[in-house]
Amino acid sequence: MVKAAADPKRDSSVAGEYTELPVLPGERIWGFWKFTSVNVGVAIATWAFLTGGAIALFAGVKTAIAATVIGNLIGVALVALATCLPSAKYGLEQYTALRSVFGLNGVRIVIAVLIPLSLAGWNAVLAIMVGRALTNVAGAALGVEFDPSGPMVIVMSLLALVASWGILARGPMSIAWVSKLVAPVLAVITVLMLVLLLGSHSWSEFTAAQPLDAYADDRLNFAAALELSFATGFSWWTMMGNLARLTTNQRSAFWPNMLGLFAATVVAGMVGTLAALTVESEDPTVWMIPIGGVALGVLALLFIAFANITSIVSQTYAEGLALIRAGGSAVRRIPWPLFVALMYLPAALVAFRPGVLDQFFKFMAWIGLVMAPLTAVYLTDFFLLRRRKLRIRQLYEPDGASCYTFWRGINPAAFAAIAAGAATYYLLLDPITFESAAAFRYLTASMPSFVVTAVVHLALTVLWVRRAGKGGYRPPEDVVSRV
Template identity: 60%
Template sequence: MSERTTAPAASDAPLAGLPLLRGERVWGFWSFTSVNVGLAIATWSFLGGGSIALFVGAKAAIATTVVGNLIGVVLVALTVCLPSAKYGVEQFGALRSVFGRNGVRLLLLLLMPFLLATWNAILAIMFGRALANVCNAVFGTSLREDSPVVIGFCLLALLASWLLLLRGPLSLGRTNLLIAPALAFITALMLVVILREYGPAQLAALEPPDPIGLPLLDYTNALEVSLATGFSWWAIMGNLARLTTTPRAAFWPNLIGLFGASVAAGLVGTLAALAFGSSDPTTWMVPVGGVVLGAISLLFVAVANVTSIMGQTYSGALAIQRLHGSLQRVPWPLMAAVLFVPAGVMVFFPGGIYDLFFRFLALVSLILAPLCAVYFADYHLLRRRVLHLRDLYAADPESRYGFWRGVNPAAFASVAAGALTYLLLLNPVTYANAPVFPYLTASLPAFAVTTAVHVALTRFVVRRLGKGGYA
């Protein structure tokens, strides 16, 4: 460990290696805020808001969106942003203290292909639809949502993201410094346009298009979608927070960007879905805002999706390099290109991905709420916010985080207990639920059960066997 194997954060390759020193970190408070805003005001915020509109009207949507996102974002920021910013380590490097080295590799093999490919595909499809609607409005074309031209635009979004990422994380920060203020303005302008078409009283009176019919159950379903939106940030934010100058600069921008901006965009999506029958801004921005304003707005939404793809893929690259040391020697352009391939395949089926979005959110929460909980319990409750950096990088026999051949079965058992709790309360595919679900949600009990099981197993089994360095 005498040589630093990590390139400076400002270089052209975000290698996963030793912790970043203070001088190698590039994002202060406002830079990280702009990154968060650029990530938040994208496809998933509008579509998430539209999913909430399936169950509740405007008043209940405001309450569930604020509460669910606030809980999810705060728990994610506490869990992944603080340790990565404090120690300058990537999220999945720090997770060795929870799952063990080989446990993290197993987690990545199961987790990253599913999450990274699906999110990037959703963002690319929105990009393609946005450009298609601009063409239809400005040039009088009649491009369908699944036409080859739209698929070509989707692939263009992935190509543009790849080209921008060749410059490393600095390109992400610089792009968002320009885009984030414009996105915030466009979102606010769209809200004004909706309120001009439908006054507050009319919007409040609009009924959701597909409610279950039981007020409490509809409310809890909407809250569950909002919680899933908050927890969905877990997989990428630690690797981005690693580039911040202080833990404070890593934590508070999440409340401005991931919470504030995401809530604002989500509510625009909700109101649009209630008023115009669609949360997809590519379908209503031009009819509502007019050709000029609508086209400009769609272009900014398209660019916002590119910045979100960049942020996800940069974070995913750091995670994938954890699978094996040889991957750190793969040229960064090749690594980034390979990560875009699964999304490039998925964009050839744009309709199915959009139609299953709110079910995908439930699956995300089924996985990420327990993962967030086990990391939270381990770092804050068991280790008292202390990690030993040398042990994060030492070989398993010499590391206090070696566990059993590099795997901590207690962590996986805890996550399984949380996921099972979620499934007993809510089926993420059919949305069939247990009688107590309307009173509890599914994500919050899954988080609580995972936390309790991990603390108990660690204190009464792992620590007593002298594993994990908990003593």
């Protein structure tokens, strides 16, 4: 049987990581510097290399630096405000806090739709990277050049998912100590690759390097690079609230994102951009050996394969718990090994098309289409409509008894706002084809989507939901806001 939460008799500092009950101030374990180190560890991941390589498709080094810094700074700041501050203030698990936005059943809908799609995308990307990394190692050892989208890569990608399943089916604690080693070694690889790049090429060579697949319009190229950076920043929405609930105060929850997620992602992304411009490939598994040499490059590829497997296991476990909590008793009755296999199945199907890794920039556009509206609706609801006050006990009341019941546990205004934001994004940038409207050159897609979502949610709530007396937007004066 699947366990949805930790044993309540466990030490509170440990149990707080797993239970959806609020973490009390005395149970918080992360101050400013500890949470900064956590954020650095989260940000230094192989997908940062991929994002940097994707930006190199459209931008040279100067444009890439500007777009990477601006996009990540705005995206990370908005996500930190929307997710970290509510969780840090009340010690709330993020998806529990979101009941105040979507309603109890509405959150279940968000989880049921968002998490399987997220796992299918990110697990497939990481698994295909493993497949290509191991294939390139085999090619270097045998002196053979394999097709980057061929059967060898498919087999290796599926083996990565099978290995991840084998680890997670036995429980995640078996790799907990290994995960602590992954981030420091990846940080060392990142710095080493940066040193090798800067040591072997002059700055004038980097600035002279042309984008790999740019448009004829420079303004459009900058907008595309900026949009990918926005999407990178917004992509942290799914997890940061659950981490921030363990911080000692709201300052320690917010500012480490700037030092961790923002700064570390920018550095790793720029390594990916510089390497892609130098080797003329956006795929990190291609440029490791040319930059580091055979010995170092092979070691780096092997470690990336290992790090990606641990990332697959970690994110699948964390998001699997959310699915279990949302699914209730029906999901809990599924045997854990089978449940894990079902979570990996969508990624396994995608792995049969390893060429999708070359379309990573389109995947990031889908991230922006979904995550920018989600960030906007959460931020607008907590800061503007609720004035940073939640009634905690009401979040745990059943549907019908809670002030956050809305209509049968669903807030249609929040979903309508997200639909409006997603439609705005799609009209400006089609994530399927990456074709854009003329206004995209000046507005990007994530920022208009964010603004439209915020305005629609604010208007619908004030004119409809609040007047209907739904959602607890007008708590009685004799009720303390934190109760």
